[in-house]
Amino acid sequence: MTTATLTPRPKTKVEPTMPGAYAGKLLRVDLTKRKCWAEPWSPADMRDWIGGAGLGAMILYRETARGKGNVSWDHPDNRLVLATGPLAGLPVWGTGALTVVTIGAMTNGPTSTQANGFFGANLKYSGYDAIVIQGQSRDWVYLYINDDQVELRNAKSLLGKDTWETQDALNRDVGMGGHHLSVYAIGPAGENLVRFAAIHGDYGHVASKNGCGAVMGKKKLKAVAIVRGTQALRANDPRGVVQAADDVAHDLKTDPSAKSLYEWGTLPGVANLGKMGVLPIKNYTTNVPYDDLTKWEAPKLRQGFDHRGHQCNACGMHHCHMAVVQSGRYKGVMVDEPEYEGWSGAGWTLGATDKEGVAWLNTQIDRACVDVNEFGWLCGWVMEGVEKGWITPKQLGFDLKWGDIQGANRLLQMVNRREGFGDLLAEGVKLAAEKLGGAARDSAIYTMQGASPRGHDHRGRWDEMLDTCTGSTGTLESGVPVHVAELGLPTRINPFNGVEVATQVVGIRGRRHFEDSIGICIFTGRTRLENLCRAIEAATGHTYTVKDAMRMGQRTAAVFRAVRLRCGIGVDREKPSTRYGSTPHDGPAKGQAVSAQWEKMVDTWYAGVGYDRKSGKPLPATLKALGLDWLAKDLWGSKA
Amino acid sequence: MKVLKLIPERCTGCLRCELACSYMQTGVFQPSKSVIRVSPFEGHTSYAPYTCTQCAEGWCMTACPVGAITINAAGAKDVLDDKCVGCKLCTVACPYGTMFYDGSTRKAFKCNLCGGDPACAHACPTAAIEYVDTDTVDWIGDFAAQRFDTVLAMEGAR
Missing domain, CATH: 1.10.599.10 (Aldehyde Ferredoxin Oxidoreductase Protein, subunit A, domain 3)
Incomplete structure (x- = not known):
């Protein structure tokens, strides 16, 4: 038996090969020039930034600088990145996701906000990892993608339609239904540049944060519609992907951190957070639930509705539902079952007790398409203002009391169309409150950056x-x-x-x-990060x-x-x-x-x-430890 | 014989079966090559999977002019690639719409029960697809009729 000696490998530069599971291309869209083109992205960027938020952050950094500053949210050079990642379109649960990255209208700073459904999977099967949109269109358009057929189409007939109506109309136009066509669209709020407008897709999924819908509206892009493409995703180790997917599913079904989500979605949050003082009640005027919390436990929240599972791509979490109201004023109406954030933003923040009404209002918010959290802070603040007299019914055009669902919807529609007092409210609670000043300002819930907190106290x-x-x-x-x-x-x-x-x-x-x-x-x-890392490794071949x-x-x-x-x-x-x-x-x-x-x-x-x-800047040592020497140089110059 | 029993009431429309099927049949994740397809009902609120019922009549076998469709060890009708000439007669003959044609290979393809261990049944997170020993029937006919009636009622109510 001989012992092999290890000889050093020759020092040749090895070009990184294309990792598995990526489509490998970005779809670039210039709305000013009305041009669409595919652009390959490098395996090195895939290794460093993976996709989604990482890819989007780098695109913002590279492409939205202006002098020493940055372009604003409404500038044509702002980028709207709809990006997905290597797991999208694979059998790991919940992998239809997309992340929207842009300079948002609420803070006029960067945002990364995620939504689900089938968009991410359909995009990957069409051959793209992300869509990067720049410029501003002269006329309203929507982007249609069917494998290699990519078109900017006239959206005039879609104007004024809410998000569900828009998806219905595009399904009819294209002759498809179900998940064969994924549509992410803005509603009237986005068209009218309501600052907290959101982007909604696939009946019930919303990329809601930081006014990304207003950015889409400013670009005059009504919708993006993607046919479930025909292309193949080749994983580095497909069997490994299936095994990692099984492990993820097992964790989600059995681990205490996710089990209740698996069984009841986010519904248990209402009663549980209420007991901890974390449920936002009547615009933070109290921390004591005004209704018996046992009536708001998860099983009770599903009573009174005919429920149908409404899942995202390859997902067994069964936490998304469509529901038909079975009795009362909204009988027969189809609603998207509110998430916890809906029960809080369209319910408890407004002092509401009518559960069918809250579910109905939550769906109106999705359809008009604004962020449900911000709407809750805004509407609750107006309700408190009317009660305390720093906003008058005359200013508002009508009286609005705690718990008034129809009144809240009336306010929503005023904001959508920027009618009357709604024009000020459409700026979001921070700007509206600062404009009114005094007690109005001191009663509003926002961060000084301008962002909307999630639906908690x-x-x-x-x-x-x-x-x-x-x-x-x-x-x-x-x-x-x-x-x-x-x-x-x-x-x-x-x-x-x-x-x-x-x-x-x-x-x-x-x-x-x-x-x-x-x-x-x-x-x-x-699930445990370890499981996600194994899924990524099996999908791409990159070790994480x-x-x-x-x-x-x-x-x-x-x-x-x-x-x-x-x-x-x-x-x-x-x-x-x-x-x-x-x-x-x-x-x-x-x-x-x-x-x-x-x-x-x-x-x-x-x-x-x-x-x-x-200064708020990451320190040079921090950046260097993260392998971001170039950013240290950009931020600190010779001090880096 | 064990067959795929489809229980549409349990389907949530996640399309995971399509992914699993395409991987088993082709080695890549490509739902357009799946031989199980999920169809929407009532617009976008209910779904049902559908695939070959392995019907006793075997219309596809009868129609095939070159004897390219045979019965495999699991009892499923299966396409022999080296015999199939891509004439598509089987896709016309099948009354259930579960014979497919692949333009890239120029061959017909269909559910072959993965040789006796169907991937779709494993993949379905809500057990809407089971692989059991039972008589094969039209699994979604009643479901489809009932859901269609609901749509008609809703249209009428408008």
Whole structure:
């Protein structure tokens, strides 16, 4: 037996080969020039930025600079990136996802906001990993994609239609139904540049944050319609993908962090968060539920509706439902079952008790197409204003009391069309409240960046308040604290200890951007990161450890931060509004004052993430540790 | 004989069966090459999978002029690629619309029960597809009729 000696390999440069599971091309669309073209993207970029949020962040960084600043949300050079990732179109649960990345209208800074359905899968089967839209069209158009047939078509007949009507009309025009055609569209709100307009797709899925619908409206792009393409996705190790998919499914069905989602979707949040003081009630005027919470437990929320499963691509989570109201005023009406955010934004924030009414209003919000969270903060604020007299029924044009569902819809339609007082309200609660000033300003819920918090009472959930305020995407940025032991974090913290909270937010930072880059839903992403890494490795052939995944997310966060600073959104705006950061005077979180610990929390956060507390810039050492030497040079020049 | 029993009431329209089928049949994820197809009913609110019932009549076998359709070990009608000349007569003969033609290979293709271990039944997260020993029937006829009636009623109500 001889012993082989290892000889050093010759030092030749090996060109990276195309990883598996990618379509390999970006679809570029210039609306000003009315041109569409396919552009290959490099295996090196795929390795570094994966897709989705990572790819979108890099496109914003490379393509939206203007002098030392950045283009604004309504500038033709703003990019609207509809990107998916390597898992999209594969049999891992919840892989129809797309991530919308743009300079958003609410903060006039970057955003990354995710939605599901079939769009991501259809896009991949058509041969593209992402659509990158630039320019502004003269006339209203929609983008039609059927494999290699890519057309900008006249959208005049779709104008004024809500999102469901738009999808119905396109289904009819193209002669398709079901999931053969995926449509993401804006409603009247986006057409009228309502600042918190959203983009809705496939009956019930919404990319809702930071006014991405207004960006689409400004570009005069009514919809993107993609036929379920015919092309093949070749995974590096297809059997490995199937095995990883099975492991993900097992985790989601059995692990306590996801099991209730599997069984009941996000519905249990209403009663559970209500008990913790995290349910937003009547515009934060109280922390005490005004209705018996046992009536709002998940099974009760499904009573009174004829439910039908309405799943996203390849997903067994069965948490999305269409429902038909069985009795009362809305009998026979088809609604999209509200997520937790719908029950809070269209329900508890407004003081509503009529569950069928809340479900109906939530669907109207999706159809008109605005962010349900922001609408909740806006409408609840108006209701409080009318009660307290700093907004008058005369100003509004009608009386609006707590719990008035029809009145809330009337307000929604005024905002959609920017009619009367609705024109001011269409600017979002921050700008409207600052305009009115005084008690009106002090009663509104927003971050000083202009972003809308999620549908919680964050005075009882400081981690999300900190994340929303310090983030660079106009919404939650860091991640969901699930499987934190995998990241070496403690499994329990004191939610009212600012240092512990900030340390946790730092520790999970990166997870969300990673999830939003690989093409998976936020809910099916609640498996262990290790499973997602194995799925990515089987799909692409690129090895990812948990550490690599978090690092990738942190790199993406650093790029978003650089774009945000370029947009002029500095450290001074990283705080909650007066009401948002106030102390609950009753309920389970009574007396817990986030304001008393705020500075310490932010200091801890800055020290943890390795960003400069004064300028907000990621420190050169942080960037170099992330392999972003070029960004250190861009941000710090010779000091890098 | 074991056949694919389709239970449309359980289907949530995730199309995972199509993906699993295309991988088993072609080695890549390409739902357009799947031999199980999910159809929408009532617009976009209910779905049902459909594939070859392995019917006793075997219309496809009868129609094939070159004897390219045979019965495999699992009892499924299967296309022999080296015999198929791509004339498409089988696709016309099949009354259920479950014979397909692949323009890239110029061959007919259909469900062959994955040789006795159907991938779609494994993949379905809601058990809307089962592989069981039972008489084969028209699994979705009643479902389709009922859902169509609902649509007509709703149209009438408008």
